[in-house]
Amino acid sequence: MQLKKRFFAVAVACAVTAVPALAASKTLIYCSEGSPAGFDPARYTAGTDFDASAETVFNRLVEFERGSTQVRPGLAEKWETSTDNLTWTFFLRKGVKFHTTEYFKPTRTFNADDVVFTFQRFINKDLPFNKAAPTEFPYASDMEMDTNIASIEKKDDSTVVFKLKKVDAAFVQNLAMSFASIHSAEYADKLLKEGKANQLNTQPIGTGPFIFKSYQKDASIRYDGNKEYWKKGDVLLDKLIFAITTDASVRTQKLQKGECHLMPFPRPADIAGMKADPKLAVMSQAGFNLGYLAYNVKHKPMDQLEVRQALDLAINKKAIIDAVYQGAGQAATNPMPPTQWSYNKTLKDAGFNPEKAKELLKKAGHANGFEITLWAMPVQRPYNPNAKLMAELIQADWAKIGVKAKITTYEWGEYLKRAKAGEPDSVLVGWTGDNGDPDNWLGVNLGCSAVGGGNNYAQWCNKEFDDLIVKARTLTNQQERTRLYEKAQVVFKREVPWTTIAHSTTNVPMRKEVQGFKVSPFGLYSFYGVSIK
Amino acid sequence: MTTPVQSANTAVAPEMAAASYSYPSPLAEFWASFRANRGASAALVFMAFMVIAALFAPWLAPHDPIEQHRDILLLSPAWTAQGQWSFLLGTDELGRDILSRLMHGARVSMTIGLVSVVLSLLPGIVLGLVSAFYPKAVGTAIMRAMDIMMALPSLLLAVAIVAVLGPGLTNTMIAIAVVSLPSYVRLTRASAMSELGRDYVIAARLAGAGKLRLMFNTVLPNCMAPVIVQATLGFSSAILDAAALGFLGLGAQPPLPEWGTMLASARDYIESAWWVVTMPGITILFNVVALNLMGDGLRDALDPKLKKLA
Numbered sequence: 023m024q025l026k027k028r029f030f031a032v033a034v035a036c037a038v039t040a041v042p043a044l045a046a047s048k049t050l051i052y053c054s055e056g057s058p059a060g061f062d063p064a065r066y067t068a069g070t071d072f073d074a075s076a077e078t079v080f081n082r083l084v085e086f087e088r089g090s091t092q093v094r095p096g097l098a099e100k101w102e103t104s105t106d107n108l109t110w111t112f113f114l115r116k117g118v119k120f121h122t123t124e125y126f127k128p129t130r131t132f133n134a135d136d137v138v139f140t141f142q143r144f145i146n147k148d149l150p151f152n153k154a155a156p157t158e159f160p161y162a163s164d165m166e167m168d169t170n171i172a173s174i175e176k177k178d179d180s181t182v183v184f185k186l187k188k189v190d191a192a193f194v195q196n197l198a199m200s201f202a203s204i205h206s207a208e209y210a211d212k213l214l215k216e217g218k219a220n221q222l223n224t225q226p227i228g229t230g231p232f233i234f235k236s237y238q239k240d241a242s243i244r245y246d247g248n249k250e251y252w253k254k255g256d257v258l259l260d261k262l263i264f265a266i267t268t269d270a271s272v273r274t275q276k277l278q279k280g281e282c283h284l285m286p287f288p289r290p291a292d293i294a295g296m297k298a299d300p301k302l303a304v305m306s307q308a309g310f311n312l313g314y315l316a317y318n319v320k321h322k323p324m325d326q327l328e329v330r331q332a333l334d335l336a337i338n339k340k341a342i343i344d345a346v347y348q349g350a351g352q353a354a355t356n357p358m359p360p361t362q363w364s365y366n367k368t369l370k371d372a373g374f375n376p377e378k379a380k381e382l383l384k385k386a387g388h389a390n391g392f393e394i395t396l397w398a399m400p401v402q403r404p405y406n407p408n409a410k411l412m413a414e415l416i417q418a419d420w421a422k423i424g425v426k427a428k429i430t431t432y433e434w435g436e437y438l439k440r441a442k443a444g445e446p447d448s449v450l451v452g453w454t455g456d457n458g459d460p461d462n463w464l465g466v467n468l469g470c471s472a473v474g475g476g477n478n479y480a481q482w483c484n485k486e487f488d489d490l491i492v493k494a495r496t497l498t499n500q501q502e503r504t505r506l507y508e509k510a511q512v513v514f515k516r517e518v519p520w521t522t523i524a525h526s527t528t529n530v531p532m533r534k535e536v537q538g539f540k541v542s543p544f545g546l547y548s549f550y551g552v553s554i555k
Numbered sequence: 556m557t558t559p560v561q562s563a564n565t566a567v568a569p570e571m572a573a574a575s576y577s578y579p580s581p582l583a584e585f586w587a588s589f590r591a592n593r594g595a596s597a598a599l600v601f602m603a604f605m606v607i608a609a610l611f612a613p614w615l616a617p618h619d620p621i622e623q624h625r626d627i628l629l630l631s632p633a634w635t636a637q638g639q640w641s642f643l644l645g646t647d648e649l650g651r652d653i654l655s656r657l658m659h660g661a662r663v664s665m666t667i668g669l670v671s672v673v674l675s676l677l678p679g680i681v682l683g684l685v686s687a688f689y690p691k692a693v694g695t696a697i698m699r700a701m702d703i704m705m706a707l708p709s710l711l712l713a714v715a716i717v718a719v720l721g722p723g724l725t726n727t728m729i730a731i732a733v734v735s736l737p738s739y740v741r742l743t744r745a746s747a748m749s750e751l752g753r754d755y756v757i758a759a760r761l762a763g764a765g766k767l768r769l770m771f772n773t774v775l776p777n778c779m780a781p782v783i784v785q786a787t788l789g790f791s792s793a794i795l796d797a798a799a800l801g802f803l804g805l806g807a808q809p810p811l812p813e814w815g816t817m818l819a820s821a822r823d824y825i826e827s828a829w830w831v832v833t834m835p836g837i838t839i840l841f842n843v844v845a846l847n848l849m850g851d852g853l854r855d856a857l858d859p860k861l862k863k864l865a
Binding site: 271294344408413414 | 621623625628650804808810824825827828
């Protein structure tokens, strides 16, 4: 009897240690699309990096409501602004705990020092930590965080004051973006003392819903649910695993076989099959993105309005949406998606009219057509699932009005660099919104300051347009801003620096067991509030 | 290589013909032994078929290879339920007729094969002969250079060359020619070296033949058999290399139909439309197998030792 009891105890112990993954039924496996470059969100710009750190380990002062572009309180409970909109005061949440891990045991809760440290990194190049771990903060500089913040001060343990140099209407939205994730100043000090400052990028400590456990490049990232998370009811999983699977077909097969619960970026061609699978659900949402073709207005003959109009009229968008997006897209009219506030609903697309295009070309003095380069992206992006295919369609369309297009492509980094420098005649690119502010569309992609090296691939600097958006940026009244942005879109549509092609639908296939997932308009994948049945 | 067949130009043949023995003509003898090889004959028939398809593609192909039938994207082949007989092998992701693209693609692939073989064959032979006739400084230099080229993985070298010259069909052919150069040089040099010590070469030399005459009139014709075989095999590997470069986006540029490029753009549809990837894949496979079988047949027919065994 004695022996039997002991045997039983051993057997139970074995079972418990051997199958923790099965015993803990609340494990979600996410087949992610690539390895993150690191876990310090401030250093990166890609969704892959943000999903693995900002959306799991970290919180921000303010955060985007899950599945929407609305901002809600995060680590700051509330905030107020001065009458001139240059001073912003944030009142911080009390009692928020940083993660306790094998490599760090926090002695205090979250306070103003952490916020000051996080933003000092962007604006103060001489910060000892920055010297120990030199890096760039690309997103912070794109959002002008580094130049526009005059100072950031700790008023008391739970109050922080930002002073800005000029009014930025989207300031609070920007703080909700992944790059502004709040680090622990205590952890940073510890690393600095130990001379391991770069460990901030490999072993992250945050306040977020999931605690980082381990990372194997090209294989997996493991997280534990944060049992002490400040927001009750947001952590419904015991474990979260990212199974890194770069090939879209393999991801699809893994999902069908039940090796993972959820996957990003399915191939458009595979969606119909997944919708028919009784074990899977496909969640769709109109994408907060835009795929477009920019005409380089500094190159001849695209400097002529008639030529741009003709090229625009000659493109059959419906055929592109059928073939490239396989129906998972809607034709775009404006340089922003319809879900963005200030979208001008009165504007109409020029449509598909090759006859009129030919006439316009004749009028512009190019009756026999001309040759231009058409750049096609080498990668699949949410806004353009197959740029090469799209380029071939456009090439065939243009051939009908006598324009010979030569399709060119480069490796992705090189492609962006050369395109920003203004090398192509026409270039296929796109944009996914970052913060839900119209300036993030019109200013970043079409403003004069983005010409030559910035995101203004059309190299298009129109005074009338630029005046409108620069003025709108300094206002805080949403109605006034809307009026200005609507006017700016009219100018855009009249001058045709781009052919706006499509807003793609974001499809997220998942197992039926997954509950409560919401598709992020920004293309991020977050698992707080998600559970497994 | 010193069969009477090969040295027919040494004026022995007329005397033979005058005698009562009737020897088959060299060509007939070659043809007979080639025909005896069933695989090679079948391959020859297939290749003849492909050459006709390529040469007359503009008239034989049912559709324009770059015309996009946008209302029938990804139409399955004719024998399947949804198929249409006017699109025998179905259509691709842009509604282009796959059969027509394959036929026009054959022209591209054959041109690549032919041009790149010629481009590497001619300099290869010259360099090989030179290094055999001047084995000291010049020969060593040439052979070491070839060794260096062979030390690099051929596809990698081709990619590097195309990257420098820029993507496109002409540069693809140049790249393939450069990559396959060493094998011709080595082959020519090896057989020329073994011929150089033979009596007939010494005789020609004693009769006062100059270096050039020795090289191209005396030695070269007797080295041709292995080189011809290598050229046939090189033809098939050129098609494969071009397909590989096309697959990497470095070869033929759209909308030109090329087999490798077709294969690459079809990858996205492996799960949903099998024919888009299968058709060009099978075409490349059959062509390469046929060319290799032909190469084997040629070798057997041209090599006197193997011929006796057959």
